[in-house]
Each structure stands twice: as C-alpha cells, then as structure tokens.
Amino acid sequence: MRKFKITVKVLLFLIVGGFFHYVLPQHDIVRVTSTEVIRADFNWYNRLFYAQADSGNAELTTRDIRLIYTEKKKTWLLGFVPRDATEIMVYRNEDTGWIWPPYFKFDSSDLQAEAAALASRGGEQWAVITHYGWRIKFMSVYPNAVGIRAVDSPDVTIIPWFNIFFFIFLFIAWRFVIAMWRQFRERSVDPLLEDAGEVWDKMDDHADAASEKARGIWGRFMAWLATWRKK
Amino acid sequence: MGFIRLVVLGFIAMTVVYFAISIYSRSIRREKLEDAWDADHPDGGDEAARDTYIEQGMIEYENGFRKKLIWLVYIIPTFAVAILLIVMNTN
Numbered sequence: 001m002r003k004f005k006i007t008v009k010v011l012l013f014l015i016v017g018g019f020f021h022y023v024l025p026q027h028d029i030v031r032v033t034s035t036e037v038i039r040a041d042f043n044w045y046n047r048l049f050y051a052q053a054d055s056g057n058a059e060l061t062t063r064d065i066r067l068i069y070t071e072k073k074k075t076w077l078l079g080f081v082p083r084d085a086t087e088i089m090v091y092r093n094e095d096t097g098w099i100w101p102p103y104f105k106f107d108s109s110d111l112q113a114e115a116a117a118l119a120s121r122g123g124e125q126w127a128v129i130t131h132y133g134w135r136i137k138f139m140s141v142y143p144n145a146v147g148i149r150a151v152d153s154p155d156v157t158i159i160p161w162f163n164i165f166f167f168i169f170l171f172i173a174w175r176f177v178i179a180m181w182r183q184f185r186e187r188s189v190d191p192l193l194e195d196a197g198e199v200w201d202k203m204d205d206h207a208d209a210a211s212e213k214a215r216g217i218w219g220r221f222m223a224w225l226a227t228w229r230k231k
Numbered sequence: 232m233g234f235i236r237l238v239v240l241g242f243i244a245m246t247v248v249y250f251a252i253s254i255y256s257r258s259i260r261r262e263k264l265e266d267a268w269d270a271d272h273p274d275g276g277d278e279a280a281r282d283t284y285i286e287q288g289m290i291e292y293e294n295g296f297r298k299k300l301i302w303l304v305y306i307i308p309t310f311a312v313a314i315l316l317i318v319m320n321t322n
Binding site: 184 | 312
C-alpha cells in the first residue's frame, strides 16, 4: 500500500511537472542561422504537439509550418555544471491564437521576419529566444518560439520573471483553496457530522443495551471472569 | 471561433471562482462576528441580541467595500489577457 502511494505520488509529480515544463516559457541563447517553411502532414500522435492553423485561416489536414534554425548555447548540465558548447536547435513558429496554450500569439509572420533579420547578420548575432514545448525528434515535434530579441553577448543573465510570478500565484491559489476547504468543512460539514455522530451514539447505546439483555447470565459471568485477566 | 470559446469558458471559470470566494468570504465574516460577540459576552449573552448583532454585521458586509473587491476576480484576468495580448504581439 505504501509503495502504491509513493508510485502514485511520483507519477503525479512527473505528469504535473512535465506539463508545466512543456507549457511554461523558457529562454534559450541562440544564433539564428536560417529560417524555412516546410509542409507538415500531421499524424494522430504528433498532432497534439502542434497548434492550429494561423489565426483567421481554415484548419486543413496539411499545412505549411515556419521553422527557425539556430545554433543554441547549451544550458548547464542538469542545471549545475556550466558547459561552453553549442548544439543545434530547431523551433517551429506557430500562432497559438486564442486557444491553448494561452500565449495569445498572433504574430508568427512578424516573428519569422525578426528571425530572418537576425539570420541576415551573418549568423554572428546572439539572441534570446523565448519558447515553450519540447523537441522530440522521433515524432518531428518542435518547441514553439514565442519571442526573440537580440543580445550583445551569449553571457546574458536571464531572470524568468513570468515563471517566478506564476509559481507564486499558483502557491497562493493553492493555499487559498485549502483555506476555503477548511472553512467549508469547519462551518458546513463538521456540524452535520456532529449531528450524525449524536444519532450514531444513540443507536450505539440502544445496541449496547440490547446486546446486554441478549447476553444473559452466562455472558455476564464470562465478562466478569474477563475482568480478572491480566491487562 | 476561438475567441468566443475563450470568452465563454473564461466567463464560466471566473463565475465559479467568484461564487466560491463570495461564499468563503461571507463565511469568514460571519465567523469573525460570532467570535467578536463571544469575546464581548463570555457568558454567551442574549441569543436574540446575538442574532441581531450578527445579521447587522452581515448586512454591513453585504453593502461594504470588501464585498465589491471580489469583482476583481473578473477584472484582473481580463486585464491580464489584454496586457498579454498587447505585449506578445508588438515588436
């Protein structure tokens, strides 16, 4: 039972953590090398990882997707060990529109133009790209870029303000829900339970009295014997 | 279409939160009034006077400023979306 509980907790943590890791914005330090448009024919297993057609367009089974090719500065290994190396990273650039996830991004074309402008500087310009999502090569899934800005050097310090405030908000909301639940229990559920408890006690008393009667002399004698037993 | 869905679902979600917070806030207010009365009257006091005291306090709460603050549940998300929309889509 304990193992089962731990397994459920770990699974829950992984699912919730994975969800936030996918949906919340992250920042990469990159050099944009080029931009491209490819046609994508989605399958049922990778459709989930794409947004919908550009805002205002009809949704068809196949459509063009904007990609941004970059060389990305590697993040710290496991978040602790600094690495001075780069890797290749490809971002898609799609409208999230009014729907999920709620980035309200409608300016994919503008973002593509910005990326192209950065790429036109001979690939020497460092930039910070904000994105959400994962790169899953086996399923042709790309993280979605939501913003890009040029920076002077690759050693910029990035403070994830949105994520900080988001988790503070989440914590406060969670405490609030707990407080509401406690108040609800204290004021609404517990008085009901107390009433029910009183009824239960009464029933219990009746039952005790009845069993006392039913037990008879022999039962009482055995009970008296039991009192002599070592406690 | 997406915009209509956002508005409808958002409105439903905010309404649920609004009512949850309203009920919670009212409950807290009533509990505070009860505690205040009990602090002033350690022996329990007159039952009818206690009821009028609490009902009076609740009426004051219903017409007060604090209750109006709960409308922020509708206002803040709407503004947050508007600001996000502007920030995300201007270069």
